[in-house]
Each structure stands twice: as C-alpha cells, then as structure tokens.
Amino acid sequence: MFKSASYKLVSAVAKSHSAQSCSAFYATVRGFRHEPEHPEDIEISSENDFIVSILRANPSARDAKSYLASFGARPRSVSVPIHPPPPLLPDPQVVRDTQPAVEEPKPSPIVSSILDPVHHRTALVKVQGPFTNRQLDSIARGIVYLQKLGLVSVIIVEQDQVPRGEEGEREVILEETTRVVEALEKQGARTRPVLGAVVRLGPIPGQDTATRQSCAPVPEAHTYPSDLAPIRSALRTGEIPVLSPLALDSFCRSARIDANDVIAALARGMVDAAEYDRAQKPVETITRPEIDVDLTPMRLMIINREGGVPSYARSGLPHLLVNLEAEYKYVHDTFQSSWKATHPTALSNLALAHTCLTYMPPSSSAIMVNHRAPSSMIGNLITNKPAVSSSLPHALLQGNRSLTSNTPTILRRGLSVEVVRDCANIDKAKMTRLLEQSFGQVLDSDTFYARLEKDLDFVIIAGDYAGAAVVTRETSSSNPSAPPIVYLDKFAVLPSHQGDGTVDFLWVALHDETYGLGLPFSVNLNGGKEGRGEGQDLVWRSRSNNPINKWYFERSSGHVRMGDWVLFWCDGEKRLKTEEGRRASAGLSYVEEWEHGRITLWADVVPKVPSSWKKLHEPNKHGV
Structure with missing residues (x-):
C-alpha cells in the first residue's frame, strides 16, 4: 500500500489527465505486476504507462511531499462574500415570498484542476x-x-x-x-x-x-x-x-x-x-x-x-x-x-x-x-x-x-566531506546543534565530548556540519585483550538536508574509512586513509522502533535483536573477498573461524556504551 503522501502525488497527477477506461487501466496494472528485468528499456507508449512510470519511481512519503511542495498548486486567498445584515423588523410579505436557499453545485474535478x-x-x-x-x-x-x-x-x-x-x-x-x-x-x-x-x-x-x-x-x-x-x-x-x-x-x-x-x-x-x-x-x-x-x-x-x-x-x-x-x-x-x-x-x-x-x-x-x-x-x-x-x-x-x-x-552540487581525527578540531557548538536537531534531544555535552577525547577514532563531517558520522573505538571491560570495536556512535543529518543525497554521501565516506578499506574503489580523498589499510567490521545499534532501520537493514551484513535495540554490523569487505576466494577451493563454511565469538563480544560491549542525552523528558523513541 502507498503512503498517504504518495497517494496524493499519484492522485494529483492523474487528476490533470483524461479518465481512462477501467479495462485499459487494469491491463496496464496487470502488466506492471510482471515487470521485465530491465524496465528502463521499455518505451513509454500510452497514457496509462505514464502513471505506471510514476509508480515505478516508488516515491517515499518524503519524496512525494517534496514533489508536491515544488509542483503542487499554491494556496490562494479566498474572498468571503459579505451579505447585508437582515432587517430588524422583517416584512411578513417578504418572509412569505422567500424561497429556500439552493446549495450551489461544487465544481467538477476537471474545473478544480483548472x-x-x-x-x-x-x-x-x-x-x-x-x-x-x-x-x-x-x-x-x-x-x-x-x-x-x-x-x-x-x-x-x-x-x-x-x-x-x-x-x-x-x-x-x-x-x-x-x-x-x-x-x-x-x-x-x-x-x-x-x-x-x-x-x-x-x-x-x-x-x-x-x-x-x-x-x-x-x-x-x-x-x-x-x-x-x-x-x-x-x-x-x-x-x-x-x-x-x-x-x-x-x-x-x-x-x-x-x-x-x-x-x-x-x-x-x-x-x-x-x-x-x-x-x-x-x-x-x-x-x-x-x-x-x-x-x-x-x-x-x-x-x-x-x-x-x-x-x-x-x-x-x-x-x-x-x-x-x-x-x-x-x-x-x-x-x-x-x-x-x-x-x-x-x-x-x-x-x-x-x-x-x-x-x-x-x-x-x-x-x-x-x-x-x-x-x-x-x-x-x-x-x-x-x-x-x-x-x-x-x-x-x-x-x-x-x-x-x-x-x-x-x-x-553536494557538500564537502572532511575526516577529522582530533577531537580538538571539532566545532562543538555546530556539532551539538546538528545532533540535537537530528535526534530531537538535548545533548549531555560535557559527558559526550569527554568520552570522545578518550575514545574517538574519527568524525566525518559533511559541509558545514550538515551531517556527521562519529566513530569511536570501544573496548571490552571483561576481555581487555580483545581488539577494540569500531563503533558508529552517531550518524546524523540535519532535517533540512534529509532527502538531498547527504545521507548517501556520508555513508559512502563512512564505508571508505571503515569496512571498505583496502579495496581500490574505497579511496577517500578528504583527509582520510585514502583506501590504505585493512577493512574492519563496523558495529552500531539502533532502537528497534527506529523508522530508519529499514535503511540500515539494506546496508548491513547482519543484525541481532537485543530487547529494545537492534545491533547491526558491516563485515570488512577485503576480508570477505579473501574468504570468498578460499572457500572456492575449501568448500562453504556457514561460520568462519574469524566470526566465532565476535557477536558475543559486541553484545557485551555495545549495551554498555553510555547514553549521550540528558534525561529531561521521555527519551526519543527514534534515538540511536
């Protein structure tokens, strides 16, 4: 089912065109349900296919609202007719001759669209x-x-x-x-x-x-x-x-x-x-x-x-x-x-x-x-x-x-992307504004930045703090000899930049600095490691009712549910390619040696990462 905004989009477009026969529309929708492998190679050949092309775009609610904001009809001021007040002492003859008011017909949808x-x-x-x-x-x-x-x-x-x-x-x-x-x-x-x-x-x-x-x-x-x-x-x-x-x-x-x-x-x-x-x-x-x-x-x-x-x-x-x-x-x-x-x-x-x-x-x-x-x-x-x-x-x-x-x-046009590794180079005022607007909560600034002074790995900043990815290294108190976890502590984009590509720009840079390291297409030229090094597993958590989880599911290698939270991770891609080549001759193993115990370690460390927010009110349901 389409969300309300998407439905409005299709309705707004369909409203401005002539009505099509029910059978023709059914035939188009029936064909749409069996799409070819490459739908972009199919030429648009009828008015119904125009509507189907809109459906193929699969607009989200945000996409539909953005489209309607740019192309939808502009609000108009409505003039209210001013009727003269009734006489104080109505004439009985006038009352007898007055007919019941007839409701004016509403304009047709075609007239409304005009x-x-x-x-x-x-x-x-x-x-x-x-x-x-x-x-x-x-x-x-x-x-x-x-x-x-x-x-x-x-x-x-x-x-x-x-x-x-x-x-x-x-x-x-x-x-x-x-x-x-x-x-x-x-x-x-x-x-x-x-x-x-x-x-x-x-x-x-x-x-x-x-x-x-x-x-x-x-x-x-x-x-x-x-x-x-x-x-x-x-x-x-x-x-x-x-x-x-x-x-x-x-x-x-x-x-x-x-x-x-x-x-x-x-x-x-x-x-x-x-x-x-x-x-x-x-x-x-x-x-x-x-x-x-x-x-x-x-x-x-x-x-x-x-x-x-x-x-x-x-x-x-x-x-x-x-x-x-x-x-x-x-x-x-x-x-x-x-x-x-x-x-x-x-x-x-x-x-x-x-x-x-x-x-x-x-x-x-x-x-x-x-x-x-x-x-x-x-x-x-x-x-x-x-x-x-x-x-x-x-x-x-x-x-x-x-x-x-x-x-x-x-x-x-996009935004500049910069990798910062020293907490002293972070503009704390702009970072605080970004995080609070993105998550809708009040940041416990002193505690948050004190932890970054100790545990920060790097921060990726998009534009003038239009978005940021904060990555820390978390160690296990119960197993100090275990390697630190590369942990995505914060991933935030200003509401005004959501839907303009900033999220993808930021995640691609995050990929190039963590689990994509070591591959030829992971060359970040923004002060990062420029592709040199070994890719490492990236781990993060999100509340189970966070609407963005669908986006995380598509980009993660796996996830584990932990009560009110979901633990996500992305496997280091260079190691995966190495294991892929080894399995070609050694056979498939469902759990590789390097995978043993890592989820247990993550499940032990990640829940202990302290909250970054002040408890002034009920926590935001969608916070990370």
Missing part, C-alpha cells in the same frame, strides 16, 4: 544527437510527460557528428532543431523553435574577475534578462522552446558554438532573471499563476547515446550519484582512457553539470541519461534520487540486474 493549476518549473535539457526518428519519439515522449508533471523543458539541440567550423553546419543544426520540434509536436506538445541567438560570447563583462577569484567555474558565454524574451514568451504560452546552439559575437553576428556553453550561460542567466522577476514582481501580485513559470532551472538533463559517466568502482558501469563538491576531481582523474571511445563526451558533460549546478539552487540536480531510458527522467523528477542507492553494499550493487549501462548518473 482553477487550481500545477505550479510549473523549468529544466535545461541538452538533446545530444544524432538520433533516429524513433529515438527522438521516445525522448519527446519523456519530455512531454515531464511537462505534465510540471517540469517545462528549455531544450538545446546538439549534433555531435558535425564538427564546428565545417561548411554547412548551420543548416544541419537547424534541420536537427526542426526534427526535435516535429517529434515533440507529434507527441501533442506545443513548441516554439528559437532559431536566433539568445546568448552572447564571452563571460559577463565586469563580473568574470570576481567569479574567477571565488573559484566558481565561469561560463564561456552569457545572457541578459532581456535576451531571454523568446524563452519567457514561449513558457508563458505553454510552449516548449527549442534552441539551436548559437551565440552573438562582439559584432552581433550569429555563430554556432558548443551547446555546453549555451546551456551554462542559460543556467546562470535564467537564475539571475528569476531573481530579477521576484524583485520586480512579488508573488502576491501575480494574478495569473497558471501561465507564470519560474525561470530558475531546477534540473539539468543531458540526453545522449552514451548514458552516464563510467565508474572505476563498477567495472565501467555508470556512477550512480556524484557529489560534485567532493568527488568532481576524482571522478575526472579516474576516467580511464579506454572509455574515451565509448563515452567521448562524458567528461565535458561532467564539467557542464559542475558549472551549471554552481549557479542553480542547492536542491537542483543534473541527470546524464541514455535515450533508451526516458522513464528514468520521471523517476528522477519525483524522487531526485538515483535509480539505485550509491550507499548500498558493493556486492549488492554488482549483482543488481537493474544496474546496466543505461542506468543514468545523477549529479548534485
């Missing part, structure tokens, strides 16, 4: 061809479905097989733009081809120096709010603007440039224009919200034939989620030369996402997706998450049949 429209947002979409007509139809169908969900695309067309400077390139690009327009209109969309230049060559005069000093990437083109008039006009009339990669030079001549430069200029220019709009026209003065579109792009979509960026950790399969703030350089540096033949534009598209997301809101994301997976764009829009979580165990990811070369790469 009166209470979906709030539209924009996406920058790079259609990186060449594509066949059938491939363009599939891409266009996905873009049209995104528009129905409230995300209106601003499309920039690129043709990789026509080098810049080649004779006749302009005609080829304009023809490709026309093909995209025809494909969209074939799917029922209203389009507006913008064949003139809306960007200008070079950085913004007078602003490039300050931007370069801030280390932010500077687009090689720029645009002013007045240049965006064709795009703004198209969006306000419900049309999808389709642009060619053209720019004006200093002599006002139109020339073809790299589509990435056009997109980067639009990303920055549309954000500036939206801020200008808000300053000139406050929200409360908008009289017709159904035709107003927020110019601030909330998605960057790169649709090509290559798919996502290949990952060194997945044998060439795509990266699932990239934290650009912490991983951009490393993803770039680990790109193997053999991939240049199969993914020739992966690095340039990675750089494009890095530039655009620098200027787009922090909640924005980019997706690099193969043209064979149009439904992935719907899933990303609703959940803003990768198809498969990047923090799942690597063994689970490697054996996941849904992880293919067509799986898209999601990119977020």
